[in-house]
Amino acid sequence: MKRLHIYYHFIILIVLVSLFPGCSKQLELAPPSKYNARDFYKTQQDFSLAIGGTYGGLRGIHSYQYPLVVESLSDNISTSTNNPYTRYTLDASDPNVLSLWSAYWTIIDRANNILDQIDQGQFTDTDLQKKIKGEALFIRGFCYFQLSWLFGGVPIVDRVMTEQELLQLTRPSVEVTLTFAAQNLITASELLPETSTGKDIGRATKYAAFGLLGRLYLFNKQYDKAKAALEEVIDSENYNLYDDFADCFKNTKDNGEEHVFQIQYTSGLINQGNQLVYTLVPENIRSPLFPNGGRSLWLAVSKDLYESYEEQDIRRDVTIQKGYTTSSGVIDTETLLYVKYAHGDVPGIPEDNDVNLSVLRYTDILLMYAEVLNELEFEANGEALEILNNIRDRGDATLYEATDLTSQEDFREAIFHERRLELACEFLRWFDLVRMDRTRATSILENFVSQVNEGNGTYKFDSKFYLLPIPASERQVNKNLEPNPGY
Known part of the structure; x- marks a missing residue:
């Protein structure tokens, strides 16, 4: 080892x-x-x-x-x-x-x-x-x-x-x-x-x-x-929600009342900046938000996520940008980009952004708490629904009526959906899918894959991926490290 x-x-x-x-x-x-x-x-x-x-x-x-x-x-x-x-x-x-x-x-x-x-x-x-x-x-x-x-x-x-x-x-x-x-x-x-x-x-x-x-x-x-x-x-x-959702991702609001724990970044020093903004967009982008372009291997947002937001939900456009202009002047109107961390000061060089990355935001605390209340005892018009609606209200999303969520399963679905919208690009969606009812999570992923499957077998989800593989190089050194199933 x-x-x-x-x-x-x-x-x-x-x-x-x-x-x-x-x-x-x-x-x-x-x-x-x-x-x-x-x-x-x-x-x-x-x-x-x-x-x-x-x-x-x-x-x-x-x-x-x-x-x-x-x-x-x-x-x-x-x-x-x-x-x-x-x-x-x-x-x-x-x-x-x-x-x-x-x-x-x-x-x-x-x-x-x-x-x-x-x-x-x-x-x-x-x-x-x-x-x-x-x-x-x-x-x-x-x-x-x-x-x-x-x-x-x-x-x-x-x-x-x-x-x-x-x-x-x-x-x-x-x-x-x-x-x-x-x-x-x-x-x-x-x-x-x-x-x-x-x-x-x-x-x-x-x-x-x-x-x-x-x-x-x-x-x-x-x-x-x-x-x-x-x-x-x-x-x-000690904590509260910002009035403006976008403030959660601005460097001027780092370590503020909505942030329970953040990874700290600073600009101007080698290896101390946040390269995430650069990681989330293509290398050929031309934009004042991304003056240095992005990466050749970047994260293109799925249409499925974009269309999960209501049209009036302000969180969508804070989180995702539709379309961009390439460095050669070509206008792309369809590609979806994460821009959640691009609302503060623009870094002068790549990988030098000083916006912090939240590991734990107070909104996440509240959503987890609402989920726990529902798992312990469903209440049609209780505290959990109030929490959920308070978070949706900040985003201008339609509020739920008690008659919209009439069972524990309905509320569970609503919570996971809300977490996806609120916490997109905060890298908790896979965590949520891993901990979700396995049958439900597999159904979501298989349905997602089927939407883009070109019939060549390239996109095939396997349940083994709920765990990452133990690196082969580590197992070569320590034979006692058992591999995860399927790898």
Whole structure:
């Protein structure tokens, strides 16, 4: 399991610590240096730099490989994108799946290095020591949750291990992996502050941990626990919805009242910008929103998603642009583009956008809570319907009457539909399809594929794709890593 990227003898820290007074972004950059991880973490400053590097690991993977893989697998992306995820041809040799796997293990290793040493650290500020420990647990819990729903059960690495120890690890069940992730988030919630302010704005908080716990429990159909975790966030009264839906995706509104946890980006420094805007459009686009074009491999939005919005729903045009002009002057009137993150300042160079990426938005908290209420007990005209209509009202979508949703199944369908519209391009649709009733999800995907099937067998959904393949290169190193079924 050497290539799992869990164990490092040396690490290179080029750490960006972001300071955010109000909603502005300032930077404090540590000089690039090479340290022995075991010797490095001693002082308060050492641990502060180390946790900054641990957060930094989330940046790159979540603005390219993660959205490319998980959004393409869903019915939000057109098969015209022509990648192995939209066409359901990916296998265990896929490089982007390997990048996902490797990135999360790298981040887990960074967190483990901190957690192994922090209790012996030389801290003058014990509150800071407690907070950094909570942040490391939060990030490790997040990564394990991501790995569990993407790949199934994965090895539990709860400390820095030798290469020999790593090679003996096997895959536990997904339930064991989810339990470990939950334990990390629970402990993190006990250590983290309720808010992050000043130079710490954007860091994990108690309520970010509870929010992720709610998502994890919802995924695992532990509805009572999900309800309790989500109520911690709601009852805190720290969060609210922006009046304008588009504000959720502007850099001037980053770390504001609707954002429970965001991955932080900044412009002007190498590898610190958000490349997502660039990833979502074609390389031949000519537009003041995208002065540098896009990628050759990008995410074309499906007609199915576009037509799922009502005509008056303002969320559609904030999220999706229909048509574009090519660099040669040709006007394309049909292609659908994600433009959700292109409403703030335009970056001067590609991959240098400083808009943050929300991992957990308060709207998502409310939608999950409404879903949990329905799963526990359907109520035709209760709190869950009120939540759903409040979210639709902001988007100018038609409100539901109690007579429109007359059963638990009706409301469940409405919630999943609303999540698709509200959270499109926030990379949760595949997560929702994976956790949905399997028969229903398969029906949705097979129907979506049938709309574009040209009869050549290219577009054929197989249920094995509900889990990503364990990378073949990892299994060559550690024979104990069982493959996922069908790969």
